[in-house]
Amino acid sequence: MSTPLVLLPGDEVPSDHLPPANNNPLKLGPGLKLLSEPTPASEKPRHVLTATQAGILSTDAKRNTVSLLSFPNRRYIPTVNDLVIAQIHHSSADYFHCMVTPHTAHALLGQLSFEGANKKTRPMLKQGELVYARVLSVGLGAGAEVEITCVNPATGKADGGLGPLVGGMVFDITTGMAARLIRASSSSPDDDDAVDGLVVLSELGRKLESIGGFEIAVGRNGKVWVDCSNAGDSAVKATIALGRCLQGTDEHNLNPADQKKLVSKVLREFKLA
Known part of the structure; x- marks a missing residue:
């Protein structure tokens, strides 16, 4: 594709913009939903892939994934399965009442929604x-309650570092950058290809490895925690x-070469390289 495909909520994803069919199921990223379209009883149901938010369609044939890149400054709207950093x-x-964004009602986090938690061992936050x-459920309509959890409901485990964030610092980024960072941090360590043109994480990891590296948690709500x-x-x-x-990478929309230059410059200023 030479021209990016911009979709609005409710738009159908054209079949010729999807990765080539193979034996593996197509993985859907944020911003997309599979719906069944009404058909006559004699015909098989027709499934259509539609957008649930405005954004640019992104496909990855290698990983057989398709997702919607939200516009960088879009206000965050909680969506089921999103990873978020909440305060x-x-x-x-029975609940912790948490701030996910300044624009939405408090999200509910069950006091036992932590790995191994019971009334005696639950965290006293x-x-x-x-x-x-992770966003567990969202209600319908304005002001509806959002519920979040710090465990995988299927396993009861704190997959992916879910739980209290101790120490470190939180930085604000755009929701578009948050989505890019999540994809980059979940890519294979052996994959040398830049994900969405983002190399800043891998470059920082390489240069800070000698002093102990770092931990990072990225929230789709435009927050990134670094320790x-x-x-x-x-x-x-x-x-x-x-x-x-x-x-800096987010604000100036830097390309891979400029991201590497920024990392080298900042680390020199802090006498870390």
Whole structure:
């Protein structure tokens, strides 16, 4: 495709824009939903892939995935299965009430929605503390309640680092950059190809490996948590440098070559390289 395909909510994805059919099931990313279209009883149901938000269609034939890239400054709208970084606002008998964005009502996080949690071992989270969670359900209509969880409902395990985020710092990024970072961080370590033209994470990982590397959690709600506690005396400097690189890449929409230049420049300024 030479021209990007922009879709609006409810638009059908043209079949010629999908990856070539193979034996593996097509994986759907954020912003897309498979619907069954009404047909006469004598015919087989017709399934159509439609957009649930505005964005640019992105396909990856190698991974057999298709997703919708949200526009960078789009306000975050909670969607089931999204990973988010939420802040505890207050607690009640059964729930923690969490801020996911300033524009939406508080999300509900069950006090037992943590790996191995019971009434005695559940985390005692206080106002202002952070959790990495997955959107479990969203209601219908304006002001509907959103429920999040810190475990995989199928396994009861905290897959992917879900749970309280201790230490580190949180940086604001656009929702579009958050989506790109999630795809990049989930790509294979042996894959040398840049995901969505994003190499800043791999470049930082390579250059900070000698001082202990870093941990990162990315929320689709435009938040990224970074922890470089293994860097010892350089932990704070490394964390701030890493956040600056991510925000700079986002703000200026840097290409891969300029991302590498930014990483080298920032690490030199902080005397980390």
